[in-house]
Amino acid sequence: MAVYREKSGVMSFDGLGFEAYSMKCVSCGSVYPFNPRLFSCPRCGSLLEVIRNQSPAVSWSAWRARKPGVWRYREALPVPGRVRPVTLGEGATPLVDVDLDGVRARVWVKFEGANPTGSFKDRGMTVGVTMARLVKARVVVAASTGNTASSLAAYAARAGLRAVVVLPRGGVALGKLLQARLHGATVVEVDGSFDRAMSMVLEAAREDPVYPLNSFNPIRLEGQKTIAYEIVDELGRAPDYVVVPVGNGGNIAAIWKGFKELYEWGLLDRLPVMIGVQAEGASPLARAWESGSREPVWVDEPKTVASAIRIGRPVNWVKAFRAVEESGGLFVTVTDEEILEAQRLLARRVGLGVEPSSAASLAGLLKLHSDGFLGEGEEVVLIATGHALKDPDSMATVNADVRRAEDAESLKEVLYQLAGGE
Numbered sequence: 050m051a052v053y054r055e056k057s058g059v060m061s062f063d064g065l066g067f068e069a070y071s072m073k074c075v076s077c078g079s080v081y082p083f084n085p086r087l088f089s090c091p092r093c094g095s096l097l098e099v100i101r102n103q104s105p106a107v108s109w110s111a112w113r114a115r116k117p118g119v120w121r122y123r124e125a126l127p128v129p130g131r132v133r134p135v136t137l138g139e140g141a142t143p144l145v146d147v148d149l150d151g152v153r154a155r156v157w158v159k160f161e162g163a164n165p166t167g168s169f170k171d172r173g174m175t176v177g178v179t180m181a182r183l184v185k186a187r188v189v190v191a192a193s194t195g196n197t198a199s200s201l202a203a204y205a206a207r208a209g210l211r212a213v214v215v216l217p218r219g220g221v222a223l224g225k226l227l228q229a230r231l232h233g234a235t236v237v238e239v240d241g242s243f244d245r246a247m248s249m250v251l252e253a254a255r256e257d258p259v260y261p262l263n264s265f266n267p268i269r270l271e272g273q274k275t276i277a278y279e280i281v282d283e284l285g286r287a288p289d290y291v292v293v294p295v296g297n298g299g300n301i302a303a304i305w306k307g308f309k310e311l312y313e314w315g316l317l318d319r320l321p322v323m324i325g326v327q328a329e330g331a332s333p334l335a336r337a338w339e340s341g342s343r344e345p346v347w348v349d350e351p352k353t354v355a356s357a358i359r360i361g362r363p364v365n366w367v368k369a370f371r372a373v374e375e376s377g378g379l380f381v382t383v384t385d386e387e388i389l390e391a392q393r394l395l396a397r398r399v400g401l402g403v404e405p406s407s408a409a410s411l412a413g414l415l416k417l418h419s420d421g422f423l424g425e426g427e428e429v430v431l432i433a434t435g436h437a438l439k440d441p442d443s444m445a446t447v448n449a450d451v452r453r454a455e456d457a458e459s460l461k462e463v464l465y466q467l468a469g470g471e
């Protein structure tokens with residue numbers, strides 16, 4: 050990846066409180082002063098992550114005195130206290146316990162569909178768009194398989210910025226596309242896959258007054274790490290396993306970073322194992338993992354019903370491998386059939402409507418379970434990344450019990466038949 054060139058006269062962050070943060074390269078470890086426009090390491094070209102120079106003074110009791118949500122943990126976010134966030138009340142999503150036939154582990158679903166635009170991306174965008182406003186961007190841009198686009202569009206609207214979303218033509222679920230349009234984003238369609246759209250954004254969106262908010266921007270990932278914070282906040286501990294659908298690999302890396310920080314800051318005793326789930330037809334990381342390699346096996350034409358994770362060249366591959374490796378976890382692949390089956394199971398047995406990509410986490414768990422992976426009483430949190438309404442087509446294909454009633458009498462027949470009467 051090319052190195053981001055700082056323009057002369059780039060704005061100064063002195064005095065805003067950013068001295069507490071630095072940017073660190075995930076490959077060579079070089080450390081640079083905090084710069085929200087620096088996305089890749091000038092030495093080796095790898096991606097960066099935001100680090101704090103010292104542990105912040107934080108405690109669960111102080112955090113819990115605030116209302117729940119991403120900004121409850123604001124000392125952990127790279128946004129100085131005096132900056133007013135661009136927020137829609139994101140985070141604070143339900144952690145729903147689920148009973149799965151035959152599964153001995155204790156399982157919860159973190160339902161990220163309950164965010165303002167219906168996916169976990171809102172956690173990142175609240176921080177990312179806050180930063181965009183701070184660097185005086187006029188346009189925010191992101192390539193997207195859909196959810197980033199809806200989220201970016203909504204937060205840009207909130208901040209009074211123009212949003213441009215770059216989408217693979219025909220590759221985005223209808224709900225997501227319409228959300229982006231509803232919120233007033235400019236939609237740029239490109240031929241080819243998401244990966245092509247992403248490389249175009251990387252090339253085109255480097256300079257003022259444009260600010261890119263894809264997950265190569267580590268500031269966005271800082272918001273997404275609050276998924277980990279909320280899990281520990283609610284359970285009082287980390288579960289044994291956290292299962293995450295993986296596309297670009299940003300989210301699994303962000304969640305792992307969240308757990309590690311809590312551990313380093315004395316707010317957590319034990320780290321979880323991270324499990325990354327990819328769709329069989331879009332599994333550059335899982336395939337490499339299975340063969341023992343730590344170099345992704347790029348997929349030129351990724352294919353899966355789970356359009357949000359239809360990604361063949363994940364930009365965050367170094368971070369994603371590291372999250373899984375450090376935590377002692379693994380990657381698994383699931384088929385489209387397993388994904389759709391898991392989507393139906395969550396909808397009909399649990400009451401949670403999730404989009405196919407999100408159901409990949411349950412499909413992954415079921416696969417691990419059938420491989421004898423999970424022990425009695427072990428605890429698992431599945432990250433359900435986005436809402437079912439995002440992808441109406443995926444809901445249209447389920448078998449549904451649809452009937453007609455001519456009048457109240459025939460409606461009554463249906464009701465009493467189902468109630469087990471005459």
Ligand SMILES: Cc1ncc(COP(=O)(O)O)c(C=O)c1O
Pocket residue numbers: 168194195196197264294295296297298299300301357358404406407434435
């Ligand atoms: C619903 C959903 N799940 C999972 C992912 C994958 O997240 P990441 O690209 O950070 O791996 C995405 C990304 O677009 C998504 O929209």
Ligand SMILES: [Zn+2]
Pocket residue numbers: 074075076077078079090091092093094095
């Ligand atoms: Zn480097």
